[in-house]
Amino acid sequence: MKATPPPPRHAVDLDAPELYINRELSALEFNFRVLAQARDPDVPVLERLRFLTIVSNNLDEFFEVRVAVLKHKHALGVATPGADGLSSGEILTRLRERALELVAEIYAIWHDVLGPALENEGIRFLTRDRWTDKQRRWLLGYFQNEIMPVLSPLGLDPAHPFPRILNKTLNLAVVLKGRDAFGREGHMALVRAPRSLPRIIRLPAEVSGDANDFVFLAEVLQAFADEIFPGFEVCASYQFRVTRNSELVVEETEVENLAHALREELAGRGYARPVRLEVGADCPRAIADMLIHNFQLEDADVYRCDGPVNIIRASQIYDQVDRPELKYPRFTPRLSPAFGKGVNEFDVLGTRDVLLHHPYESFASVVDLLRRAAQDPDVLAIKQTLYRAGKDSPLVDLLVDASRNGKDVTVVVELRARFDEEANIGLAVRLQEAGVQVVYGVVGYKTHAKMMLIVRRESGTLRRYVHLSTGNYHTGNSRGYTDIGLMTANPEIGEDIHKIFQQLSGLGPMIQLKRLLHSPFTLYSSVMARIEREIEHARNGRTGRIVAKLNALNEAHVVEALYRASQAGVSIDLIVRGACTLRPGVPGVSDNIRVRSIVGRFLEHSRVYWFGNDGQPELYCASADWMERNLMRRIEIGVPILDPALADRVYTETLDLYLRDNTQAWLLGADGRYTRREPATGELPHSAQQALLVSYCG
Structure with missing residues (x-):
């Protein structure tokens, strides 16, 4: 595209705040573009549901991290304006306005667009006012046999103060009338849904026929609340959910063991300071005020949901409904033509670079390269970074195998990969138990680079083989994320990667690289x-x-x-x-x-x-x-x-x-x-x- 000629020279203040969009507002805006996919009739309906729940999950994380950090800095008075010039108070106000619009859009699509579209395909989320007598009887039996035995309802009184509520869990505030066996008058109780209970219940065919009928757990709890509190009149019940600060803060320069310090931080993350309260749209002001008071929040932290407060759980039906025509057509990633059947990856990379474009090309080529390295007697060492590896990663299995096969294996595990901290601590322990040298990078700097280095002896000399990527070593993400991977034996790139690994695992000086930007x-x-x-x-x-x-x-x-x-x-x-x-x-x-x-x-x-x-x-x-x-x-x-x-x-x-x-x-x-x-x-x-x-x- 041809550029326009330079404008006449005159003073333009490129630091002017109006030239910069606020980063938090822009990050929130992305979710409106994702949500548009849920409205798009050209997108298969189960994929549209998935996009809606992706936005709900994104919004959770946005409050857990971005809003939480901003609120914390605002409260301490240490937030400094960015290039956009907005104060933390102004940003929080604008974020709330836009977040309210996003929440309203989520539930409007849920009721007016996705609900009818799913029902046209025989997939229904049934509220209790739509249950048939047969469905109600089955759900009552399910409640009595599967749900009630694991509930621990809590009546609120001086002997039972407001409990700690775990981050993002489903809860009910129940208004009661009457007296119990001890003569205590009931006013208010809480019902916390244990994490062991499924949030979406699928009704069996014998009560719903050919339809795929689902019910949110909250609907069942509300419908049979009188079973939870026998002898009381249940006047009303209201869903609520609290979102807490999930940003881990570890002063790395003041701890002796980062993994141990993070493990201690993780133990308390589920009960960190609240930042958002979601309540049902029907929740009266008095109940909302009680929750606001107990969570030490403000009116501006409350978001009313015209539907399930944990709407994100609707994503569970994606795998339960076997209707391929309602999903994106399946595809099989192409195997890289560079690696034919029986071909030795080292022979190929010795003569040419190989590019992989995921998800269109299979991640199996990366796995196969590491598998060959783990088994090849001429491979002496393997070094790799792991930011997000995923559960049951075949790469981790192969790194363990390589170590047990006598290779010198070093893995840089980033313990502070957000929301993967606990998984990465477990990963580090497993690797260490297999004899892998595990390091956690550099204090104060997350290791976000994606690198694998294989050192092999060939004809009396050492040769380096490298895989570099724009994305994580996560086989699941490789099917849903677009990323570029490069496999090469270029000596200069190999030497650069070697120096970076040395810097990460040791205490080396500033390094000069020939090819890589660092x-x-x-x-x-x-x-x-x-x-x-x-x-x-x-x-x-x-x-x-x-x-x-x-x-x-x-x-x-x-x-x-x-x-x-x-x-x-x-x-x-x-x-x-x-x-x-x-x-x-x-x-x-x-x-x-x-x-x-x-x-x-x-x-x-x-x-x-x-x-x-x-x-x-x-x-x-x-x-x-x-x-x-x-x-x-x-x-x-x-x-x-x-x-x-x-x-x-x-x-x-x-x-x-x-x-x-x-x-x-x-x-x-x-x-x-x-x-x-x-x-x-x-x-x-x-x-x-x-x-x-x-x-x-x-």
Whole structure:
């Protein structure tokens, strides 16, 4: 796309707050784009339900981390305005306004769109006013036999104070009338749903016929509350759910054992400070006030739900309903043509680099490489980072096998991977018990880089084989996330990776790398230098061009540099899935910048940086977004794609195809609002994800 000429030179304050979108508001805005998938009639109905529950889960995590941290800083008076200039109080107010709109949209879709669409397919979520006599009798029996024996209702009085309520659990506040066997007058009681109980109950065919009928546990508890409190009149019952601060804070410089300190923090996370209270829409003010008081919250922390407060649990039916026609068509990821049957991966990589594009290409190639390394007698050492590995990871099994086969195995386990901390502690223990050397990276810096290094003896010399990726070593994510992986035996890249592992496991000095960009050292400065190079090209009458695909963009200095590049005439296209603090299309500032977000079947996760360099382009695949934390406070890498054919492939498949998407692309305007792209008159629909699915998987 041709850039507009540079504007006349005049002073433009690129630090002006109005040029920057607030990062938290932008992160929340992403969920509206995901929620649009739940409304889209072209998306299979069970997938639409899944998108709705994804938004609900995202909103949970948004409050657990982003809102929790902001509220904490606001309370302490230590929150400092970002580039957007908003105070913490202003941000919290705007977040609440937009979150209320999101919650209202979730339940409107639940009632008005998804409910009817699911019922048309014979899938029903039945509220108690819709139960038949036969269904009610069956549910009463289920309640008496399966639910009642594990309940521990709590009457609230001076001897039974308000209990600790676990994070994100289902609860009922029950209003009672009458006296118990001790003469105590009942007013209020709480019913906590044990975690052992299923939140969604499927009715058997003998009571529902051919329909797939489901009932939320909360409906059953409310319907039979009188069974829980015999002798009392149950006047009413109301659902509620509390969300707590889930951000772990460990002063790493003050602890002797990070794993032990994190384990202690995890024990209390479920009962950390509350940040949000969800109540049923019918909950009266007096009950809400009682809950607000006991959770030490404010009115602004309350969100009323016009439906199940734990609507996220509806996702459980996705696997229970065997209706393939109501889901995305199944696909089989293509096996990389580089690795034919019986081919030795080391022989292939000894002659060429291999690129993997997930989920269209199978992650099995990575597993097979590690399996061969674990068994190959010539392999001496294996080093790997694990940020998120997933439950029952075959890679972990192979690392254990390699250690038992006498290989020197070192694994960098990131214990602070958010919401995976407990799993990673268990993973570290298992690896250590198998003789693997486990390290936790560098104090104060999360290890977010995705790297595997294999050292093999060949003809009397040592050769390094490397796998690098934009995504985690998680076989499940590899089927739902888009990511780029590179397998190579390039000596310079291998040496760079060796140095990084040495730095992570030892106490080495600053290292000089030949090929890789390395955060927190050279990645930021290298990106900035390449932006400046494009500016110089444009100012000297040459072509300036930048294309980048990211999950998020919020680093203020990078944004300011992109503004200067636009002013110089550099043409810039940014494909940013989530939060973006840059405002494109501002006259005289960002006329030459376009920003789009792609939301579809797969979660866009690959990070790709492309710099035109006046006809001699450079392309990097990276683990890092252009965010302050990735560039300044994490261990990250960016790897150049040196093979021109592979670089062209990455450009085509991750950038060009996405810039032409006219069905799943959302365009960001200068006002901070996103508009869904639609095919123009006479223009054929084009989805980048669908085009890649067809190309790879048929």
